Amino acid sequence: MTKILVAGFKGRMGATATQMVLKNADFELVGVYDPIATEKDLAELPEFAGQHAPVFTELNATLVAEPEIWIDFTIPKAAVANTQFALEHKISPVVGTTGFTAADIKALQTLAEQQKTGGLIAPNFSLSAVLMMQFSKQAAKYFPDVEIIEMHHDNKLDAPSGTAVKTAEMLAEVRGDKPQGNPDEKESIPGARGANYAGMRIHSVRLPGLIAHQQVQFGGIGEGLTIRQDTYDRESFMTGVALACRKVRQASQLYDGLEYLL
Numbered sequence: 001m002t003k004i005l006v007a008g009f010k011g012r013m014g015a016t017a018t019q020m021v022l023k024n025a026d027f028e029l030v031g032v033y034d035p036i037a038t039e040k041d042l043a044e045l046p047e048f049a050g051q052h053a054p055v056f057t058e059l060n061a062t063l064v065a066e067p068e069i070w071i072d073f074t075i076p077k078a079a080v081a082n083t084q085f086a087l088e089h090k091i092s093p094v095v096g097t098t099g100f101t102a103a104d105i106k107a108l109q110t111l112a113e114q115q116k117t118g119g120l121i122a123p124n125f126s127l128s129a130v131l132m133m134q135f136s137k138q139a140a141k142y143f144p145d146v147e148i149i150e151m152h153h154d155n156k157l158d159a160p161s162g163t164a165v166k167t168a169e170m171l172a173e174v175r176g177d178k179p180q181g182n183p184d185e186k187e188s189i190p191g192a193r194g195a196n197y198a199g200m201r202i203h204s205v206r207l208p209g210l211i212a213h214q215q216v217q218f219g220g221i222g223e224g225l226t227i228r229q230d231t232y233d234r235e236s237f238m239t240g241v242a243l244a245c246r247k248v249r250q251a252s253q254l255y256d257g258l259e260y261l262l
């Protein structure tokens with residue numbers, strides 16, 4: 001059985017991941033982590049009634065549970081330190097928290113190599129999102145004129161989404177740095193054209209009722225192509241999280257994207 005700890009267990013994703021770990025016979029939930037939790041046992045939460053696991057509120061205290069995997073769905077500010085802590089103790093991180101900078105990821109990858117510890121940071125664990133990014137990269141080769149529209153629930157902290165940033169990075173690999181739109185365009189209201197990544201514009205929509213959606217919209221002379229991905233249920237991320245938990249222990253590097261494990 002693989003021993004797993006979940007950081008951010010009371011959040012939307014952390015709670016879903018905790019349920020996923022409990023449902024899989026080859027996984028053992030050895031603890032959950034949240035520095036401001038007041039519970040001592042997971043079973044104190046009504047949705048986890050009867051499911052006992054220690055609640056940790058200090059990083060070092062988690063080590064008594066001897067986790068092999070650290071699942072992290074927390075907040076950008078905390079996740080970098082959590083991932084560093086996990087790697088320093090040869091615990092394999094499976095991180096879904098978004099908001100890591102390229103420099104954060106590079107530094108953590110170096111640490112993983114030094115520690116000979118495998119792990120994964122993935123801005124999106126859903127298969128349809130991975131395909132949406134790959135199809136978009138393919139299209140950008142022929143249609144360099146593109147705008148990214150990401151749409152999320154209105155409790156989301158980071159903008160643009162991690163998925164939109166990764167999509168832009170992948171598209172930039174093939175289309176380079178090319179300003180999108182009229183070179184002389186002016187914004188009469190600041191922000192009207194969205195965020196700028198290598199000349200591409202990213203638009204972040206936040207509305208109640210949404211979960212996670214992204215549209216990559218290409219334009220050519222007399223034609224257009226829209227590649228869209230929709231998440232209707234957070235359960236959809238769990239196949240990817242479980243797959244990562246099963247594969248990262250055999251790796252000795254920190255991957256940046258679920259596609260490396262598929």
Ligand SMILES: NC(=O)C1=CN([C@@H]2O[C@H](COP(=O)(O)OP(=O)(O)OC[C@H]3O[C@@H](n4cnc5c(N)ncnc54)[C@H](OP(=O)(O)O)[C@@H]3O)[C@@H](O)[C@H]2O)C=CC1
Pocket residue numbers: 007008009010011012013014033034035036037073074075076078095096097098099122123124125126158162237
């Ligand atoms: N990779 C993927 O496929 C996906 C990634 N995400 C990302 O996952 C992250 C979490 O999203 P979501 O679940 O919606 O957010 P929530 O706000 O619902 O959950 C975040 C949780 O983190 C807890 N938390 C805050 N600080 C810490 C800390 N220092 N250590 C441990 N836990 C902490 C919060 O607890 P408290 O309230 O007690 O402070 C809260 O329960 C986001 O970055 C989001 O973008 C989301 C969906 C899919």
Ligand SMILES: O=C(O)C1=N[C@H](C(=O)O)C[C@H](O)C1
Pocket residue numbers: 098123124152153156160161162163164211212213
């Ligand atoms: O906060 C979310 O909900 C999501 N965050 C991730 C992101 O920032 O890309 C993944 C997914 O879009 C859901």
